[in-house]
Amino acid sequence: MIRLEHINLVVKDITASLNFYQSVFPEWKVRDSGSAEWSGKPRDWVHFGDDSTFLTLNNNAETVARDLLGHQAGIAHFAFEINNIKALQQRLEAAGFQHRTRGEDNPFRHNIYYIDPDGNEVEFVQYFSDLFEERNSTV
Template sequence: MHLEHVNLVVNDMDAMLKFYRAAFPHWRIRDQGDGDWYGKPRKWLHFGDDYHYLAFNDNGEGTNRELTGHSVGLAHFAYVTNDLTAVIARLTAAGFAIAKAGAEEPFRKNVYFIDPAGFEVEFVEYLSDLPAERNLNQAKSKEVL
């Protein structure tokens, strides 16, 4: 079993595509169209590869949840990369700033960006192939090792 897609309601599909095209230059628009969502018209778009995609729906209203608050909702989602430096370079070249540096960890590097719809996206590069090390966080590392 694996996650196939995440469906995000947004208010600027072009801005979302700019961000995710910089993060995933090998992805493409897989499908798109118009529809109706509970009585409100919407445009939708699937952006990804043959196995995973993000669905964008452009009929969003208001703003995303305050990420520093404690409201129920999506905190962030993460993607694994083999080259975190390249992801950072592409996103910053496209005009997106790092929102939060990742924790100092011995077996991974990570960084957080905020996409144009206000979703926090983590990018992580693992420095070990061993699950016990990859899943270890520094706060526990001293007691486990």
Template sequence: MIHLEHINLVVKNMEATLAFYRAALPHWRVRGNGFDHWHGMPRQWLHFGDDYQYLAFSDNGQGENRDLTTLNLGLAHFAFVVGNIDDLVARLAEAGFNADKQGAENPYRKNFYYLDPNGFEVEFVEYLSDLPKERNHYHD
């Protein structure tokens, strides 16, 4: 079996980043962290997740994230499946984060897209069916 273990992201501010992901994923925790150098630059690194999957963050990111309104090369977004999208939206709003946009209407899922403090687009999706044919429904 193959599954995605982690995504490694360079971020500007570790605390702002953690505030977003802690609100979105309250069951996750800091698994490990430390300080080192990356190509001669100091950085803090941190792994935030559970025992099986995590987000790896390194701070001191420079520049701007890719413009999501273009077809420029780079990460478009990554997504998490959640059990209750309404609870997630409420948690993020309480923490000061509002959705950037809602996904297209679909009878088998509800989804929202957020921009994290670093400009990464993160999708959260709640599936309303356990049937693969319905979960993977694209068009009528």
């Protein structure tokens, strides 16, 4: 078995990041938090998630995220499968976040992209089929 357990993000402001991700995942909670040193620099950290999956937010960011329109190495975006994309959009808009773009029209999935407070692009996808050939189609 292989599954993604967590994503470790370096952020400028943990509170701002938590505001975004709490809007995305209202059922998640802060699992743990603390202070540590990373490569000689102090940082605060938070584990935000459920019992099996979480985000680690670390507050020692010194630069902005990679240019999403550029060709630098790094993560272009990461995605979460959700079961109600409309409810997610309503929660994020109520928290003051506007989507960046939507995926192409597809009868088997809807997806929408947001930029988190640190410039990371996050995709959310809702599938309308259990068949992988339909989920992955480019119809």
